[in-house]
Amino acid sequence: MIKECSLLHCMAHSRIRRAILHHLMTLICIPIMVEADEATGAQPALEQAARAIEAGARLIEWRIDHVTDTPDLIARLLSESPAPCIVTCRPTTEGGEYDGTDSDRIAALEHLALEHTPSYLDVELATYERSANLAQKVRLVIDHPNQLRATGTRLILSTHDFTGRPKDLYNRLGRMAQDDACAVIKVAWTARSLRDNIEAFELLQNRTKPTIALCMGRFGLLSRVLAPKFGAFLTFARADDTLGTAPGQPGIGQLRETYHFDAINKHTRTYGIVGWPAEHSIGPVVHNAAFRHADHDGVYLPLPIPPEYEHFKATIGSLIDYGPLDFSGASITTPHKENALRFVREHDGTVDPMTDLCGAANTLTIDRSTDVMTLHAANTDVEALVDSVCDALQIARDGLAGRSVAVIGAGGAARAAAVGFALAGVGSITLHNRTEAHAHALADELSRRLSDMRQCDVPITAAGLEAMSRRPYDLIIQTTPVGMADPSTPDRSDCPLPDDVLSAIPWSDCALALDLIYTPAETPFLRAARQAGCHTRNGKDMFSRQALGQLHYWLTPEAASLLNAGFIDSLI
Secondary structure: OHHHHHHHHHHHHHHHHHHHHOOOOOEEEEEEEOOOOOOOHHHHHHHHHHHHHHHHOOOEEEEOOOOOHHHHHHHHHHHOOOEEEEEEEOEEHHHHOOOOOOHHHHHHHHHHHHHOOOEEEEHHHHHHOHHHHHHHHHHHHHHOOOOOOOOOOOOEEEEEEOOOOOHHHHHHHHHHHHHHEEEEEEEEEEOOOHHHHHHHHHHOOOOOOEEEEEOOOOOHHHHHHHHHHHHOEEEEEEEEOOOOOOOOEEEHHHHHHHHHHHHOOOOOOOEEEOOOOOOOOHHHHHHHHHHOOOOOOEEEEEEEEEHHHHHHHHHHHHHHHHHHHHHHEEEEEEOHHHHHHHHHHHOOEEEOHHHHHHOOEEEEEEEOOOOEEEEEOOOOOOHHHHHHHHHHHHHOHHHHHHEEEEEEOOOHHHHHHHHHHHHHOOOOOEEEEHHHHHHHHHHHHHHHHHHHHHOOOOEEEEEEHHHHHOOOOEEEEEEEOOOOOOHHHHHHHHOOOOOHHHHHHOOHHOOOOOOOOOOOOOHHHHHHHHHOOOOOEEOHHHHHHHHHHHHHHHHHHHHOOOOOOHHHHOOO
């Protein structure tokens, strides 16, 4: 058994080395920060590396920032590494944790490379250029055209900026590209917006050597997940039980199981959830699984965009205009549903009647099937919300007739709720909002739209939040994002209603309290309703219904026919 395992280990090593040498695929590399512990030595790090390889990693980066003075530990790591490895000792000046001198650090790297020949050494460009002596020591142990000794170790020259995009980014890239000892270029910076990812992709497309181009932080996930689409040498992922070594590193399980990293290629279409925030959404889990089930070559990611329209316009415009990204669609959530509709109208796109009536869109489709790209705005929230309420009450739509509805909020989801219930023929709709003037403006706007289109004559009125305690409602629909905080927090600041209003609502008259939030499963608003004896439902069912509606816009009819509500529900 030991011999068999050793043989399989060697075969795996050989396959990975061939992939590295010929750059056959974008590799997943797990960085492991090694800690010095006299009792356990290298064993914990080696066990973590073994788990990483089992999870699908193809490279290990041994971060020896803390252990340069323990050569025996490093020797064991390199001799027993379960996969080809990168050795890195990153100084604090570039985001690492080594606080010694450059000369001591390079001496340690020189010694280990001479003795054990790791696949790669990662050295910062700034360090490499700081001293001819340091550069000479590095060149002594790595492979390059003028190397006189046999060595299999290659050099990764890297540069990092944790404050933003380096002003001299292209100058740095040029210097790395021109150095004959540099086998792989690595550049990483903290993204200021999603648009930084596009520049990272352009660097990869124009590479003259194997290149790693990554954006760090909350805006940088695209560069990490889409690395294989643009031919990156590798992407970094953290082991699922660790915090990682740089901001924004996804877990390897998330990378492979949620985003199906191994299937991403240059033809893969890009989709996402646009919001502020967007990272909380279960959309990536649902839509990526649906794409896979329907055999659709697409990947769906969180796309956080700050609330202002100018941010939305600039970012979505850039994603659409960058053809190699194949940006093909987006789910739109708070606070961008009105921004999405405005954007499509300004770009001469098409708008379906329900979206036009609501004044808000939750679905953006970019049709690239012809020479002329077209945009389309849709709203799948309306039908999904009404159907979810009917399902919760176990009634047909005509069972809503005459019921009084309270809608909390005045944003895009509130628009969908008001229009949906008005078209369903309820008795009355009242919009309650923290800023009462916004509720009145929306009530007037929607009443006018519905009247002009002769859709219905259901009265839509408005009031402040405190008015909810003064009258009974059959249905209360909470549409704001307030409540996404930790559900274990007892502070009522994560509820859209003040304590005195929440406790004074005549819940006994209410047939259903629905909160469109699904994370957490029970918000403080729903908890109060349940404790008062009211039937409650969170936004999970509505999410499933509207997500299925979105997929029908993005997939071919044949692919969409493979999906149903039961499949979507099983993913949540």
